[in-house]
Amino acid sequence: MTVAETALRSVLRAHPSGVAVLTARGPAGPAGVTITSFTSLSARPALVSFALADTSSTWELIQDAEWFGVQLLGAHQADLAERFATRGTDRFAPPTAWHTGPHGVPLLDDCPGWLVCARHDRFRVGDHHLVVAAVEHVREGEAATGLVHLHGGLRPVESTIVSRI
Template identity: 50%
Template sequence: MLRSVFRRHAAGVAVITAGHQGRPFGFTATSLTSVSAEPALVSFGISERSSCWPAVARAEYVGVHLLGEHQSELAATFARSGADRFAPPTAWREGPEGVPVLEGVVAWLVCRPVARIPAGDHRIVVAEVTAGDPAGEGRPLLYHQGRFGALRP
């Protein structure tokens, strides 16, 4: 029932990235939340079964990328199990603190995890914002009824 109800809840789409053992990792998240302004904190959920969990569990810093409506393919790539998420056409660079930063996003943050709280089969990661860039262009990508979409004008 929970999944059926939340399919009806529109959510913004983010990609969370981390580096681990010299490799970039990342996944699509619709659970991103602003937690606090002072200090600046965000949170997101990640399944403990996710291939990215070991990287996020050990990461000193993570990247949080807000996707634009033009990036539904990027969101799908980072949601796809077994995909080489950082291979072309994904454009990225190493950002502050060595965090993989995706190009062309609406905005991005670099955050330091301060808590990884068990929550059922997931962990809720609370992270303090240390850097970022809100200057990207575009309107936000949304997730609703199992599909990526855009805001109506």
């Protein structure tokens, strides 16, 4: 790692990132992963983006998916975020509660909000794959304290998530 990469990594650890779980139906069934790279790109049309590393085993499972679910997590779901960030576990086995949503997308229960998105475009950028997705369905759940990734750990945000487009 270069000096610049090390410095950048240190600086970005102090920048809070929202925590979400990305889900899709892969060839072998539901697949999902915790992401901190989720962001809104455009209001008109409604576009969002996320990035997954080349080394992500989940990318191999969902790279050809046309539809994605993005679950915005609340502070009460830190265990769920950890579960979907852990390699080698059946992320959709109990105690994970989920259901099949629009377009066959697996959706997690009890989230402050979720989106179902159609793949719009994807790009290889450095050691990641950047996916741009068009928002097709939105559900707003109960207001909750938000969850962010900061200084290498999961932390609550002392405000409520409002997921309106």
